[in-house]
Amino acid sequence: MNSPHDELRQLRIAVQRQPADFIAWVMLADAELGAGDLPAGEHAAQRALQLRHDHPEALARLGRARWMQGRHEEAANLLRHASRQVPQHPGIALWLGHALEDAGQPEAAADAYRRAHALMPEEAYMAAQRLNWQRRLCDWRGLEALSRQVRDAVAQSNPAVEPFAFLSEDASAAEQLACARQRAQVIAGSTPPLPPAQPRMEGPLRAGFLSNGFGAHPTGLLTVALFEQLRAHAGLQVHLFALNRDDGSRIRQRLHAAAHALHEVDGMPHAAIAGRIRAAGIDVLFDLRGWGGGGTPEVLAMRPAPVQVNWLAYPGTSGAPWIDFVLADGFVLPPALEPGFSEKVLRLPRAFQPSDNTRVVEQPPARRECGLPERGQGGNGMVFCCFNNSYKLNPRSVARLLEVLRGVPGSVLWLLSGPGLADERLREVARLQGIEPSRLVFMPKLPHPQYLARYRHADLFLDTHPYNAHTTASDALWAGCPVLTTPGRTFAARVAGSLNHHLGLDDMNVADDAAFIATAVRLGNDPAALAALRRRLAEARDTSSLFDMAGFAGDFAALLKDLQRP
Incomplete structure (x- = not known):
């Protein structure tokens, strides 16, 4: 054939x-x-x-x-x-x-x-x-x-x-x-590889990162501060291969300044992109898209770099013979899950997910302008939020969110507005389950600084299952909003739990839906307990490893040296 x-x-x-x-x-x-x-x-x-x-x-x-x-x-x-x-x-x-x-x-x-x-x-x-x-x-x-x-x-x-x-889908890691x-x-079976790369024996280690998210996108937001910190490591060069056009954002400008080279490869044929990576002499190539939309697995299949790593953007195994390693941490990918991964597992001593710790959480508009109740009017004014994408709001997750509302009088659930008639459908689900539909408040998609500011009005983030909050959980925690989650049996179901774990907030990782509802209801009805939790989060944000990007860069550079050409 x-x-x-x-x-x-x-x-x-x-x-x-x-x-x-x-x-x-x-x-x-x-x-x-x-x-x-x-x-x-x-x-x-x-x-x-x-x-x-x-x-x-x-x-x-x-x-x-x-x-x-x-x-x-x-x-x-x-x-x-x-x-x-x-x-x-x-x-x-x-x-x-x-x-x-x-x-x-x-x-x-x-x-x-x-x-x-x-x-x-x-x-x-x-x-x-x-x-x-x-x-x-x-x-x-x-x-x-x-x-x-x-x-x-x-x-x-x-x-x-x-x-x-x-x-x-509520599938196992094996599935x-x-x-x-x-x-x-x-x-x-349909992508011929390039001739094997000849290892370079001299010069700094060249790490390449391939993504369509180098801009005002979750990938850019998560990585930009790390790349800036990696500049301090003289034996390492960062090369970004951007599958997306320059969006003119401040994040894109920072990425360009942080990298030793930002290669514009959007719209190029797969073979040409692989050729650019090979010509740059990349020693270790990180796939920052995986099976997500807009990625180019065909490029990785050509083996443009001698070592290739699945990291950050795709929360699961690549299943691909062209990916050698997956980068994770001990919580998000414990040894028990390793049989569900085709790659060898590399673990950082901290959470696998970096973030931009230079962000300022601005002041939001007034609660009324956001569609939120005032404190003490018609109830306690408690604001639960879940700004996950709409495809994560499955029947099980929504049912437990609505049970929390039922247990906390006067509370509201603040959601990210979905496409089409998604919001109306969710309000109808609430009505059918005996919850006043107006208790669901929807936030339109906003530029990242404006969206981040809204967390100042949110009291507690309620996660979804089996695909939980990832970048969104990092955003909430950085902005001071605690995250309640139920870590599951797959990578995608354990990311929020990993962030909590590395903050020292393991009590916010609960075992099942019943514990999830009970914990949220207890915190929603106990302002003093919620205030104490938020104080613990504020302290952990400053003292834990989660948002320490200089430390992350040190661990990351050390890991790269261990992978360096023999």
Whole structure:
């Protein structure tokens, strides 16, 4: 069987020999886009359209190219037009869902995903895409059946399920490994590696970091202060490979200044990105995206660096033969979980997650302007918050949040506003469970400093399960808001617990839902106990290792030296 590289080469030859071959141009567009070459994929799709004006297959490829270029509105229009011509085409319906999702039309995206799944009800990929988006919309219709179909597909070694979306299912670490490994096998089988890297024997250690989050993004926010501190380590160079464009943010400027080099690789073909990493002489390459959206596992599969590490952005195993190590800590990845990881485990002596300890928590608008009750009016005015993304708000997590409200009269639950009709759906769930819907208050997505300031009004952060707060937990704790969580049996279910543990707040890591509800209700009804907890957090923030980025940089640099070329 030919490799994708050989097929791409053969298709390029085919269209040179037969430039009027419409099918060849459509296939070439797919191949070029699959290789990450967006200009070439766009060109092939346009040539196909020149041969057959308004043909839905050509329109769909051009729409896919526009989507990958970030031109989401154009992509949605092209794919909608194609889908109207062939409404029974599941693949075009699926791509339309992706484009509508990114074009800010979430409910229309859900309709497209449901149609794609209805056209191919046995296809696990369609089910997984529908399930993932319904979770984001807090649309729980048929959720259990969809989840069962997706988990069954993983158990049957079907590689169609995206590992990142699978983190939201209440699956074991072993299931997560199976899911990731199946996806990795597909990529490994279609991505030829570069020739083995020759170890460099002289000069400083060059650490590379590959991400689409180098800007005003959780990854940039978590890493920027660490990279600034690493500047003090003379034997180490930091190279950032940015898959995202410069967003003009202050974080991007700081990242650029902190790194020895920031390589702009957005929009480049996978092979070209791998070539840039190899040319920079990177000794250890950290994958700061993993199976999350916008990552490029194909680049890592080419083995551009002799040592490659999964760290920070993907809270689970890569399952990939091209990743050698996963960087964690003893709480988030205890020895009992190691069988669920394909990588060798490296552990920092502190929490694996850095953060920006230079942030100032500004003053927020008045409570009334945030939609929050005043203290002592209509109850105690207690503000529970959970600013996790909407896909983490599953039926189990929401049920226990509502039980907390039931046990603390006059309290409210402050949530991050979700896409589409997610907020209305959650209020309806509250109503059906006997909770006044107005006790759910929603905060729109805000620039990070404004969002961080809102924590001054929050009394206690209530976490979700099985995918809990990660960057959001760090934000809450930095801003002085305690986090209550139930550490689970997977990496993704233990991150908030790790942060609490390294702050010395293990009593905020409780065993089960009953203990979670009881603890939150007790604190919500006991202002003195809550005030004492917040004082403990304030002291720990200044004295523990969690927010000590100079210390983190020292531990990180020492770990890198242990990995250094022999």
